[in-house]
Amino acid sequence: MDTKTAQYTFHAADSRGHANHGWLNSHHSFSFASYHNPERMHFGTLRVLNDDTVDAGMGFGKHPHENMEIVSIPLQGDLEHQDSMGNSSVIRQGDVQIMSAGTGVYHSEYNKSKEDLVKFLQIWVFPKERNIEPRYDQKSYPAEDRQNRFQRVVSPEEDGSIWINQDAYFSLGNFEAGKSTKYDIARKGNGVYAFLIKGKATIDGHELSERDALGVSETNQLDIQFSEDSELLLLDVPMGLR
Template sequence: MKTVVHTSESRGSANHGWLKSRHTFSFAGYHNPERVHFGALRVLNDDEVDGGQGFGAHPHDNMEIVSIPLQGDLEHKDSTGRNEVIRQGDVQIMSAGTGIQHSEFNHNKGEAVHFLQIWVFPKERNIEPRYEQKAYLAEDRMNKFQTVVSPNGGDALWINQDAEFNLANLDAGTKLTYEVKHPGNGVYVFVLNGELIAANEKLDTRDAVAVTETNSFDIKAKSYAEVLVIEVPMEF
């Protein structure tokens, strides 16, 4: 098993006044040749947008884009005519495919929205653009993994890649074993809140560890902790 720790402080940052963003991987004005991507995981942005502000219409193609609001509500519009509000507890995925334009704004005027936007390189290029979102209950991930994105669909949002997204909220002392679903995949463990040990590495809030060359590893909470576990192909 190989591990590489990315501390919260080591991420890139941008402050545009209305937008405060931390970049796990190279993005926009932040470029780190050692942190361009982790396998098919290309972007993991930790964004905070002021009330009523947001990103105007802009294009994407051939990328799987996942948005997870951590606090507040995010309004989404796209060139297919869709207009949705993504709320805390929801997960959204958009397959950009042959091309799509979308905008994202804070749905509320009086409070910030804090969300993760994650990009994954697709398995199949130039598919028809698609959109899906779903609400997930926090109690369904208490001391267990809750699969929210998967190529198998079902209760999870479908993704055009052999990738899996799992959320877990752990009481202090709880230990889970993550089993890699697709042989050869790597796993990126991102701590949303709290302290835990993942793959024998100590992590704090917004720290992460990239795990490769293993079929399974343990995650143990040192305090109450919330974690996002992203499994992706290392070759694609």
């Protein structure tokens, strides 16, 4: 950690934008739809981080996207996906899904269950190259591979994770209380938006509770301790927008 130059932005869970549409209960880390906060437009190339809960049998009807990298990470339940590229699939806890919207794509996302809630994180990242051919991918990641360590699930490299059209790296980790770790920034000039899915953690001296987030830039390493059993998502993204 470079304590002389590191920059920190703390986002408390209860400071996020919130919209409850009945069938959809959504918390927005950044400006989205009717929630507009000029101080929370993006973190580098990270544009959207929505924490969504969808009622049984409900979901997002077919709608368009273009020139955005869209990642979904289910936390509970089954999410059914269909798109104009001909993909039809179900993503579950342990899966990660990405859609490069590129020149344009339509898709829908529904809670497959008629009884249970589905909870997932919806993440948008500005692309590195615009107007690419739309593409879709998803992969299941074993939970044991992120026990007390970080498991990379998204990257621009051929490293076993799903590919993203950006110099961005997403990692998930499940850590026991009392554990500590370090995280090395994946690429020079990147920053990390750390989102604590559950538990309690301290990152470079900043304390986080469930659904709190910390943006860190101008450093090359994070120092992390866990005071409760925790699940942490790290979004390692370029800080400059083209």
